Amino acid sequence: MELEGKKIIVTGGGSGIAAGTVKGYVRAGAQVVFCDVNDEGGRATEEAANAQENVTGKATYIHCDITDKTAVQEFFAKAIELMGGLDVLANIAGVERNKPAEDFEKDDIDFVFGVNFNGTVWTNQEAYKYFKANGIEGAIINYASDTGLTGMPNGAIYASSKAAVLGWTRTIAMDWARESNVRCNCVNPAIKTPMYKYWLETADPAFVEAYKAGLKQQFPIDGDMGDVDRDLVPVMVFLASDGSRFINGQTICVNGGLIMVR
Numbered sequence: 001m002e003l004e005g006k007k008i009i010v011t012g013g014g015s016g017i018a019a020g021t022v023k024g025y026v027r028a029g030a031q032v033v034f035c036d037v038n039d040e041g042g043r044a045t046e047e048a049a050n051a052q053e054n055v056t057g058k059a060t061y062i063h064c065d066i067t068d069k070t071a072v073q074e075f076f077a078k079a080i081e082l083m084g085g086l087d088v089l090a091n092i093a094g095v096e097r098n099k100p101a102e103d104f105e106k107d108d109i110d111f112v113f114g115v116n117f118n119g120t121v122w123t124n125q126e127a128y129k130y131f132k133a134n135g136i137e138g139a140i141i142n143y144a145s146d147t148g149l150t151g152m153p154n155g156a157i158y159a160s161s162k163a164a165v166l167g168w169t170r171t172i173a174m175d176w177a178r179e180s181n182v183r184c185n186c187v188n189p190a191i192k193t194p195m196y197k198y199w200l201e202t203a204d205p206a207f208v209e210a211y212k213a214g215l216k217q218q219f220p221i222d223g224d225m226g227d228v229d230r231d232l233v234p235v236m237v238f239l240a241s242d243g244s245r246f247i248n249g250q251t252i253c254v255n256g257g258l259i260m261v262r
């Protein structure tokens with residue numbers, strides 16, 4: 001088992017990419033404690049992860065809103081106590097709110113940045129504090145987006161929040177690796193999930209039409225967005241494993257070639 005004995009915290013496990021990641025980590029033998037604000041989704045993921053056959057890993061769901069710094073501190077303390085340590089943080093929770101750029105209000109910025117950026121900072125800090133205090137050469141996997149590099153029609157605040165996650169991750173990848181050999185990377189996914197459905201419904205309609213018409217151009221592999229279990233979970237297992245210890249500060253696009261980063 002690739003992750004046998006690893007202790008992993010995942011955020012956003014009630015849906016989509018993080019739900020698939022929790023299940024994949026349990027199949028790979030890891031102990032996983034994960035959070036969400038969607039308790040129904042979180043409990044369903046916990047049940048599905050632990051019901052998988054012949055697995056030695058285990059998933060435990062705990063409610064936590066990652067925008068709340070105190071709640072994040074309490075969640076990490078509980079998770080670390082439950083697992084007896086921490087090796088990896090996969091910070092996947094995220095939100096999107098789309099409208100024409102000229103219409104965004106303070107509430108939209110607070111909502112999107114609160115989860116996507118502030119939540120990244122609060123969770124990353126708690127993981128690092130534990131790694132540093134205990135001499136763990138841990139891994140932090142954050143979730144950004146290609147939109148943070150390219151922009152996105154109707155998604156200016158979302159794209160900006162993901163650009164901020166990229167800047168944060170590159171910076172801590174320097175500071176925390178130098179100080180403690182902790183590695184920090186970002187994943188930019190292009191995967192069919194409930195968030196993708198929301199994007200199809202709310203992005204600029206002309207942009208979505210052009211995008212649908214040119215899917216094979218957009219995605220050289222498959223001509224479509226990817227599948228969580230087939231295309232993303234194996235990458236998440238690798239990034240949590242010791243095999244990825246020399247990969248640091250990178251933006252890893254799991255996107256079928258949608259954009260190519262240099």
Ligand SMILES: NC(=O)c1ccc[n+]([C@@H]2O[C@H](COP(=O)([O-])OP(=O)(O)OC[C@H]3O[C@@H](n4cnc5c(N)ncnc54)[C@H](O)[C@@H]3O)[C@@H](O)[C@H]2O)c1
Pocket residue numbers: 011012013014015016017018035036037038041064065066067092093094095115119143144145146188189190191192193194195196
């Ligand atoms: N699906 C894609 O193709 C795609 C593309 C680019 C980036 N992303 C990023 O990947 C990540 C996962 O996206 P997804 O498509 O699985 O989305 P999703 O909407 O299916 O899942 C996101 C999860 O985060 C949880 N969440 C929201 N606010 C939270 C909070 N305050 N505290 C804790 N949990 C919270 C939600 O309840 C949900 O369960 C996100 O960060 C997203 O921005 C996804």
